[in-house]
Amino acid sequence: MPAYQHAPLSRHEALAPFSRDHYTGLVQAQHLIKAGQADDVTRRKAVADFVDAFDHKIAPHFRDEERLLGGVLTDADRDALFSQHRQLTQDAERMRELRKSIDPDPDTLAEVGQRLNEHIRWEERELFNRIQQELSGSQIEVLQRQTAKLEATRPRDVRPSNGQERPQP
Secondary structure (H helix, E strand, O other): OOOOOOOOOOOOOOOHHHHHHHHHHHHHHHHHHHHOOOOHHHHHHHHHHHHHHHHHHHHHHHHHHHHHHOOOOOHHHHHHHHHHHHHHHHHHHHHHHHOOOOOOOHHHHHHHHHHHHHHHHHHHHHHHHHHHHHOOHHHHHHHHHHHHHHHOOOOOOOOOOOOOOOOOO
8 A cells, every 4th residue: 555645634525525626626627737847838828728617617616615614714824725725726817827828937837736745735734624614513513504405516526424425417
Protein backbone atom coordinates (compact mmCIF):
# COMPACT_ATOMS: atom_id res chain seq x y z
CA MET A 1 0.00 0.00 0.00
CA PRO A 2 1.46 3.41 -0.93
CA ALA A 3 2.34 5.89 1.77
CA TYR A 4 0.35 9.09 1.51
CA GLN A 5 1.69 12.51 2.33
CA HIS A 6 -1.71 13.41 3.82
CA ALA A 7 -4.05 10.96 5.49
CA PRO A 8 -7.48 10.62 3.87
CA LEU A 9 -9.85 13.28 5.14
CA SER A 10 -13.07 12.46 6.90
CA ARG A 11 -15.69 14.82 5.54
CA HIS A 12 -19.09 15.43 7.16
CA GLU A 13 -21.88 14.99 4.64
CA ALA A 14 -22.81 18.66 5.18
CA LEU A 15 -19.53 19.63 3.50
CA ALA A 16 -19.21 16.72 1.08
CA PRO A 17 -20.90 18.51 -1.86
CA PHE A 18 -18.28 21.24 -1.68
CA SER A 19 -15.52 18.62 -1.55
CA ARG A 20 -16.97 16.88 -4.59
CA ASP A 21 -17.06 20.24 -6.42
CA HIS A 22 -13.35 20.62 -5.72
CA TYR A 23 -12.51 17.84 -8.15
CA THR A 24 -13.16 20.17 -11.10
CA GLY A 25 -10.94 22.85 -9.62
CA LEU A 26 -8.12 20.43 -8.87
CA VAL A 27 -8.22 19.05 -12.41
CA GLN A 28 -8.13 22.57 -13.83
CA ALA A 29 -5.28 23.56 -11.51
CA GLN A 30 -3.18 20.58 -12.61
CA HIS A 31 -3.91 21.24 -16.29
CA LEU A 32 -2.80 24.85 -15.93
CA ILE A 33 0.37 23.92 -14.05
CA LYS A 34 1.32 21.28 -16.61
CA ALA A 35 0.37 23.49 -19.55
CA GLY A 36 2.79 26.11 -18.25
CA GLN A 37 5.54 23.70 -19.33
CA ALA A 38 3.94 22.79 -22.66
CA ASP A 39 3.58 24.28 -26.14
CA ASP A 40 1.39 27.23 -27.08
CA VAL A 41 -1.43 25.02 -28.42
CA THR A 42 -1.63 23.15 -25.11
CA ARG A 43 -1.55 26.43 -23.20
CA ARG A 44 -4.38 27.91 -25.29
CA LYS A 45 -6.52 24.82 -24.68
CA ALA A 46 -5.78 24.88 -20.94
CA VAL A 47 -6.74 28.57 -20.74
CA ALA A 48 -9.98 27.99 -22.67
CA ASP A 49 -10.87 24.94 -20.56
CA PHE A 50 -10.17 26.85 -17.34
CA VAL A 51 -12.30 29.86 -18.33
CA ASP A 52 -15.19 27.55 -19.28
CA ALA A 53 -14.87 25.58 -16.03
CA PHE A 54 -14.62 28.78 -14.03
CA ASP A 55 -17.76 30.25 -15.59
CA HIS A 56 -19.88 27.10 -15.33
CA LYS A 57 -18.63 25.33 -12.21
CA ILE A 58 -16.01 27.16 -10.16
CA ALA A 59 -17.67 30.60 -9.89
CA PRO A 60 -21.05 29.08 -8.93
CA HIS A 61 -19.22 26.94 -6.36
CA PHE A 62 -17.60 30.08 -4.89
CA ARG A 63 -21.02 31.77 -4.62
CA ASP A 64 -22.51 28.70 -2.93
CA GLU A 65 -19.66 28.47 -0.42
CA GLU A 66 -19.89 32.14 0.42
CA ARG A 67 -23.68 32.00 0.77
CA LEU A 68 -23.85 28.81 2.84
CA LEU A 69 -20.60 28.96 4.80
CA GLY A 70 -20.14 32.71 5.22
CA GLY A 71 -22.53 32.91 8.16
CA VAL A 72 -20.93 30.09 10.16
CA LEU A 73 -17.27 31.03 9.74
CA THR A 74 -15.10 33.02 12.09
CA ASP A 75 -14.29 36.51 10.87
CA ALA A 76 -10.74 35.43 10.02
CA ASP A 77 -11.86 32.39 8.02
CA ARG A 78 -14.61 34.36 6.25
CA ASP A 79 -12.12 37.08 5.32
CA ALA A 80 -9.63 34.50 4.04
CA LEU A 81 -12.26 32.60 2.04
CA PHE A 82 -13.73 35.71 0.43
CA SER A 83 -10.27 37.18 -0.25
CA GLN A 84 -9.05 34.01 -1.94
CA HIS A 85 -12.24 33.82 -4.01
CA ARG A 86 -11.78 37.45 -5.09
CA GLN A 87 -8.17 36.77 -6.09
CA LEU A 88 -9.13 33.68 -8.08
CA THR A 89 -11.96 35.59 -9.77
CA GLN A 90 -9.42 38.25 -10.77
CA ASP A 91 -7.18 35.44 -12.01
CA ALA A 92 -10.07 34.16 -14.13
CA GLU A 93 -10.39 37.62 -15.67
CA ARG A 94 -6.65 37.57 -16.47
CA MET A 95 -7.12 34.16 -18.05
CA ARG A 96 -10.06 35.47 -20.04
CA GLU A 97 -7.68 38.09 -21.51
CA LEU A 98 -5.03 35.41 -22.12
CA ARG A 99 -7.64 33.43 -24.04
CA LYS A 100 -7.27 36.06 -26.78
CA SER A 101 -3.51 35.48 -26.96
CA ILE A 102 -1.82 33.36 -29.59
CA ASP A 103 0.87 32.40 -27.10
CA PRO A 104 -0.42 32.57 -23.50
CA ASP A 105 2.22 33.34 -20.89
CA PRO A 106 3.33 30.02 -19.33
CA ASP A 107 4.20 31.62 -15.99
CA THR A 108 0.68 33.03 -15.62
CA LEU A 109 -0.86 29.61 -16.24
CA ALA A 110 1.39 27.96 -13.67
CA GLU A 111 0.78 30.76 -11.15
CA VAL A 112 -3.02 30.61 -11.46
CA GLY A 113 -3.00 26.82 -11.36
CA GLN A 114 -0.86 26.82 -8.22
CA ARG A 115 -3.05 29.43 -6.50
CA LEU A 116 -6.21 27.45 -7.29
CA ASN A 117 -4.61 24.24 -6.04
CA GLU A 118 -3.45 25.89 -2.80
CA HIS A 119 -6.90 27.42 -2.22
CA ILE A 120 -8.65 24.07 -2.56
CA ARG A 121 -6.09 22.33 -0.36
CA TRP A 122 -6.53 25.06 2.30
CA GLU A 123 -10.29 24.57 2.28
CA GLU A 124 -10.04 20.79 2.47
CA ARG A 125 -7.23 20.48 5.01
CA GLU A 126 -7.92 23.47 7.23
CA LEU A 127 -11.20 25.32 6.73
CA PHE A 128 -13.54 22.34 6.41
CA ASN A 129 -11.91 20.60 9.36
CA ARG A 130 -12.44 23.69 11.54
CA ILE A 131 -16.06 23.91 10.44
CA GLN A 132 -16.65 20.25 11.32
CA GLN A 133 -15.05 20.70 14.73
CA GLU A 134 -16.55 24.05 15.68
CA LEU A 135 -20.17 23.94 14.49
CA SER A 136 -22.79 22.79 16.93
CA GLY A 137 -24.93 19.76 16.09
CA SER A 138 -27.87 21.94 15.12
CA GLN A 139 -25.68 24.19 12.94
CA ILE A 140 -24.23 21.25 11.05
CA GLU A 141 -27.74 19.79 10.58
CA VAL A 142 -28.96 23.07 9.05
CA LEU A 143 -25.91 23.17 6.80
CA GLN A 144 -26.47 19.56 5.78
CA ARG A 145 -30.06 20.30 4.73
CA GLN A 146 -28.86 23.28 2.69
CA THR A 147 -26.05 21.39 0.99
CA ALA A 148 -28.36 18.43 0.27
CA LYS A 149 -30.56 20.80 -1.74
CA LEU A 150 -27.45 22.10 -3.46
CA GLU A 151 -26.19 18.59 -4.21
CA ALA A 152 -29.50 17.71 -5.85
CA THR A 153 -28.76 20.38 -8.47
CA ARG A 154 -25.28 19.06 -9.31
CA PRO A 155 -24.95 16.67 -12.27
CA ARG A 156 -22.75 13.92 -10.84
CA ASP A 157 -22.13 10.27 -11.45
CA VAL A 158 -21.28 9.55 -7.82
CA ARG A 159 -23.26 8.50 -4.81
CA PRO A 160 -23.16 10.34 -1.50
CA SER A 161 -20.95 8.72 1.11
CA ASN A 162 -24.03 7.16 2.75
CA GLY A 163 -24.40 4.92 -0.34
CA GLN A 164 -27.98 5.96 -1.13
CA GLU A 165 -29.03 6.70 -4.64
CA ARG A 166 -28.96 10.42 -5.38
CA PRO A 167 -31.97 11.76 -7.26
CA GLN A 168 -31.13 13.11 -10.70
CA PRO A 169 -32.08 16.75 -11.37
